[in-house]
Amino acid sequence: MVLKKRLDYGFNGYQVPVIPRAPRSLRRRGPYKKSVEDSQICAFELLAAVAGKLLQESESSASSNAAEGKAQLDIHLDGIKKEQLEGKAVRSECLDQGSCIESEFVHDLAAQGQNLKTTLKIPQAESDSAFEHASIVTGPDISKKVCYDLKLEISDSKNADGTVARKPEEGFPADRGSHGGNLENGTARQLESLGLPTRNLTLANTNSPKDPMKLSRNTHMLINSEGSVQLPLYRDPVPKASLPRHRNDVNLGTRDDDENYFRCNLSSTKIRAFRSQSRIGYRRIRKMLTSRYWKVAPKLRDCEFSNTGRGVKSYYRNRKIMYKRERCQPKEAPSKRRKLYDRSLTVAYDQEASSESISNSPEKGLKGDKSQSAASLHRATGLTNSGIGHKAPFQSKDPQVKLSIKSFRVPELYIEVPETATVGSLKRTVVEAVTAILGGGLRVGVLLQGKKVRDDNRTLRQSGISQSGDLDNLGFMLEPSFAQASSPVSHKDPSLLLPCSGNQQLSRSPTGLVTGSGFSNSSLDAPPTNNLDNHVEVNHEIVPSHTDVSTDGRVSDSKALVAISAMNAEALAVVPMSQKAKRSELAQRRTRRPFSVSEVEALVEAVEKLGTGRWRDVKMRAFDDANHRTYVDLKDKWKTLVHTASIAPQQRRGEPVPQDLLDRVLCAHAYWSQHQSKQHGKHLSEPLKFSDSGGESWSLKEV
DNA sequence: CTTAGGG
DNA sequence: CCCTAAG
Structure with missing residues (x-):
């Protein structure tokens, strides 16, 4: 049910299947489940919104066929549903409660051909008529860990020859397949992330239901049908199963990283907005956000949302370290908290099939046996109400670029409310803050090699974004568009406007675009003048007041004041999950503050x-x-x-x-x-x- | 959490 | 500045 619900979220007319991962340690723990799922749903909403835009762009450049994509997704959903009927088909939980470094995805596919039919009560005829493939693919781990690409395939009973037999991916541990003759057997797999946060799972609808009829001819199909190969953004050291043909898959993933949390300071209590801050607190706040998948990054640091206008008032509180009795030590702040958990969701969207095989290194040499070995799930179309058969064949000739986007970042928000404020008001405050940022709309920016690709008309190939290229340096970012859009909101709230004023779209690309720029990190609050001093180190208690002046009496660090606003304009960035990116996501370097x-x-x-x-x-x-x-x-x-x-x-x-x-x-x-x-x-x-x-x-x- | 050091 | 190993 939950899964279904998630799946039902659609964006831009697409329905996207989502398979979350969950840390093994947390799985099966009832209590968490609910909240987690809820959050996932929320996350999905945001993801959907973002993905929608992304897809729009993708479509234009990739000339994808929306209709097809939808259809496929639908199919996929159906597949999921069916599995659910099974009762144990897909079990996934994604728990973020805490730090889950590892997560896993379990997919129990119980059945094999006949069995499947039986359990699913799929009329033989229907099942025979059409099958689809579903595949679950785990993205490769950036860290060069072996990545298993698992495809589950339920083949039609007709597969007498056994060609359909599923084969485990190489290196896949628990493969216990039955090969003989007929059917694919279900597989229960656990994919564990080896502690790598960046890993993601992708549930992809691999097959293009191009031709239902054809699909029914399993043998043939297995060999020739388009298999979908998930090409992660990162190079995948381990070859994945690949079928001769590749489909164009766009994977949109979200990743949640606990590092990105809201920091909320209750001003009067001086809770330090530091790493050690209570996770519970963060979580609560985060829950209020529409999505936990959005990263909250410190972009708005040092800024204040003016209370006027939006009623949102958030200050950047310097990390206040409480010494002595003032210390507020979060109990649940293990020193390793940075590691936390990383949950990622990836949804796949098949835009179109490529008639050409992609010569991607990881896949080379695999095609031969992979086509057969890949266990793909052939599902009976009859079960689903989605019309599988109406898919148009994919004819694209272009090599497909497959991207995986993990996590979209949202600027970190600092919120300050009086202790006496009600929880309700806190919620509202958070909502407003978020809304203020996101409400204006989002745009997606594409970064390559850390540089923004501005020409929307260039082809991916021209831009260097090709399957054969190095996609590690490809990044996406979400950019608030309200600045440009000149939404009324933005105008009313200077503080928000500021960040965008420069209309500079900086990003947190892994390459550190911003980093060497010499910009001192953000401070929205830099009203044209005096306040600059606020950023100067002062030996005084920081007061949430702009008028606070450095006791230094000197404007010493004035240079640090320059160009601050630009930083704030930093767009929400979407970065590929490369190790570097991962790193950058985990921790944003503190703003540099030279000693006076x-x-x-x-x-x-x-x-x-x-x-x-x-x-x-x-x-x-x-x-x-x-x-x-x-x-x-x-x-x-x-x-x-x-x-x-x-x-x-x-x-x-x-x-x-x-x-x-x-x-x-x-x-x-x-x-x-x-x-x-x-x-x-x-x-x-x-x-x-x-x-x-x-x-x-x-x-x-x-x- | 603090220290002490390396990165 | 960050990260970590050690107290």
């Missing part, structure tokens, strides 16, 4: 007194209010300071640090290295003395 001289001074002073082994203390002492400076940051800074001090001035970069400070750094470093940091000068009457600090002797201070 005053900070350096404070750091030096603190280290002089505390030594180099007590960064937490240093942090509390000198940067307690600098929420964005963690003790690790300080430690790192000290490290670089020492290095800087030891190199020639000409080699130093960045804002010059006064030599005297560097001298102190060197001095303190030398001292503390000699004194093992912690054994502060107990009884040491060190002659060594740090010049400033009012001439105080540091040595005894901390004792």
Whole structure:
């Protein structure tokens, strides 16, 4: 039922089958199931919306036949349904409760030819008349892990010769097929993701019901029918089953990564919006979002949605690290939380069949036996109400480009609401925030090699997006379109407008398009002027106020202020699941915040007194209010300071640090290295003395 | 969580 | 800055 429901979601007239994955550990756990599924549904909605657009583009460029795609999908759905009748055909759960690094997909196909018919109660005649193929394909794991491509095939009983016999993919572990003669046997497979988050499963409707009649002739069909080969975006080290002919499959997948969660700060409680934030909290918030599949990335960081207009007010809260009693330690924040789970859903859409075989390396050498070995499910069409037979044959001559899109990113949102706010209002707030971002509509951008492909009229081939090309560098991104669309909404909300104002569509392409740009990460709030200082490190408590000014009294980091808005315009990006991409998705690098001289001074002073082994203390002492400076940051800074001090001035970069400070750094470093940091000068009457600090002797201070 | 180091 | 191994 759930599955059906999911499947029923359609976009652009297409119905897309979805097979979620679930971590094994969580499977069968009743409690989770429901919520998970719900969320999946939601996810699917979003996915559908996105995919729809994507497909539109795909269609134009690929000249796909929508009708066909639909039909096939329908068929596929039917297949699923049928399996459901079976009662155990497809079992998939996708649980995101927590960190599931691994997930699996289980497909129990109980039957084999006759049995299948029986259980399904499919009239013999019907079953004979038409069968379809269904295949479940797991995307290759980017990490070069073996990827199993599994195709389940239920063949007609007519397959006397056994040609139809299903063969396991090479390397597929649990293959227990029956070969003899007739039928495909069902297979229950578990595909485990080897801990690789990026893995996805694809349930594809592989076969083009091109010719029902033909399909019924299983033997022949198996050999010649179009098999569908899922060509993942990434190179697949392991060859997959392939049939002589390939269909054009577009896989749209979503991936959820727990790394992308909402960060919600209750301002008054200073819950730190940090990694350690309560997952429960995130989850709750995420649930409010329409989709959990959308990634929430820190794009809106440092920005504030103006309360006016939208009633949405979210601040970027610097990661507030609570020291001492203020700490709010989320109990469920294992240190490894970053790994989390990765769930991915992939749906396949057959746009059209290719009459040409694609010479894709992974497939080479496989064709021969694969055509027979691939276990494909031939389903009786009669069962479904979808007219399988009316499919038009696919005639495309072009090699097909098959893409798999994993996860669409959504800017991370920071929401701030008073503690006294009701849950309901919180929900609304979140909804509004999301709506504000997504409501304006989305566009899809295509990135190749990190560069945006702007010419919509170019063919994929011309653009270098070919099956033979390196698709690793192909990325998609969702771009808010409201900026351009000049939707009323956007105008009313300056904060939202800002991000798009530049109409710059930056993306998080794996290549790090943005990264080296020198843009300091976003801050929407940079109203033309003064507020720039907000981004300057301040030793004061961060106040959710734009008027807050750096105590530094200096506009030191003003450069960091530049071009901030552009960053915010960063589009929601869809990136291929390559390892690199994966990485980038997991963690967005914090915005770079060069230490100001005053900070350096404070750091030096603190280290002089505390030594180099007590960064937490240093942090509390000198940067307690600098929420964005963690003790690790300080430690790192000290490290670089020492290095800087030891190199020639000409080699130093960045804002010059006064030599005297560097001298102190060197001095303190030398001292503390000699004194093992912690054994502060107990009884040491060190002659060594740090010049400033009012001439105080540091040595005894901390004792 | 903190430290300490490597990347 | 990030990530991790060790406390």
